Amino acid sequence: MNEPETAAWMGRLVDLSANDGALPDPALIWWKARLLERQAVQARVARPIAIAQWLSLVVAVLTTIVLCAMNWPGIQGVLGPASATVWVAAAGGVIVMGLALRFVFGE
């Protein structure tokens, strides 16, 4: 197929595209773009806060681990003779804490 023939076939496609209905409103696209831009600016501003939240979470977890390690003999003394109920309650507490953290930090 030579170039003029191809151009003619493509012209036929363009003719078929001519009745594709009304175009989306440009004003809507403009305001949506402005809105997305504003959201991006807000996200940029809020980024240090989000980072600080994650850092505080990491510090809290590390501190808990260090404190547990330092007081391990005492903890062992408490948990050693504990029944299954205490272990289930502890596991439940951890799950609730996790869900609470997820709820607080969100997103």
Added chain:
Amino acid sequence: MDQGEFTAFYHETAPALRGYIRRVSGDAQAGDDLLQETYLRFLRAKPPVDDRAAMKAYLYKTATAAIYDRWRKQRRERLWSLAFRFREEAPPETGPGDVTRCFQKLKQRERALLWLAYVEGYAHDEIAGTLDLNVKSVRVLLFRARRNLERILRQNGLNEVQP
């Protein structure tokens, strides 16, 4: 770019761009979504407004990227769907005179090449810039796209029909 400039640019470019998006993506339903996505990306990028031709080239480059992104996303989704694993997708049916469906049987890049070359009248270097291709390979790829279009038209009994 202020709202007035954007509206004028939109009315100037949107009808042809919608044709490009619909034909290259092969998805008439998604055409308007992709059109909006293209202009949103375009506005976010804040291109210089003094060079109309460069703006238009950038718009087509953005549209092509949006089409490819959507295609990749759909491919990922299909890979994970059970329907894809157990059912072969039927190729679109064609009938005499259905040049649109024949065009959709070409590869996405071939559709984009043919549209940019023969509808938009882009030069090879402009096509290369828009589709992220080597300038030298555009000539070869266009030749192959033309040959494939001819083959598909012939297979569907359209070679005897005058375009």
